[in-house]
Amino acid sequence: MGEPLTAFSRRELFEPLGIAEAEWQHTPQGQVSTAGGLLLSSRSLLALGELYLRGGGGIVPAGWVEESVRPHARIDESIEYGYLWWLRSYRGEPCFYMTGTGGNRVHVFPTLDLVAVITTTNFRRRDAHALSDRLLEEQILARI
Numbered sequence: 001m002g003e004p005l006t007a008f009s010r011r012e013l014f015e016p017l018g019i020a021e022a023e024w025q026h027t028p029q030g031q032v033s034t035a036g037g038l039l040l041s042s043r044s045l046l047a048l049g050e051l052y053l054r055g056g057g058g059i060v061p062a063g064w065v066e067e068s069v070r071p072h073a074r075i076d077e078s079i080e081y082g083y084l085w086w087l088r089s090y091r092g093e094p095c096f097y098m099t100g101t102g103g104n105r106v107h108v109f110p111t112l113d114l115v116a117v118i119t120t121t122n123f124r125r126r127d128a129h130a131l132s133d134r135l136l137e138e139q140i141l142a143r144i
Contacts, residue, residue: 005032016059017047036100042119045098049106049115052096069096069108090133091141103128107136116140 025037071080080087085096097107102123122128
């Protein structure tokens with residue numbers, strides 16, 4: 001059997017990015033779940049966003065970064081989906097972003113050289129993602 005994902009990701013991704021703590025969720029069978037729920041600090045999420053802003057930074061192959069932020073599915077008239085990245089524009093600026101429960105987000109704006117991290121506790125709100133969109137547009141992008 002191969003190396004555990006937690007050890008591999010710590011050595012190959014988290015340590016090079018200076019991420020000291022990452023808490024993985026587990027399936028009922030005790031396996032690491034890669035479907036979501038990875039707990040990281042806001043600074044650690046920023047490091048992941050900056051890694052993608054830099055095209056992989058020598059840690060992730062640039063070709064994979066390019067392929068993962070390219071559209072592979074259309075969600076609606078304004079949103080597309082890559083490989084685990086959502087793709088859309090905000091205020092006319094192209095963006096790719098990770099999104100999690102409660103409206104947690106990591107937005108990468110390559111044309112602005114900007115990464116914006118939003119961490120929230122809006123887990124039981126139906127409008128959590130709309131609130132994060134509004135925060136991004138009215139409080140972050142409006143000031144650029």
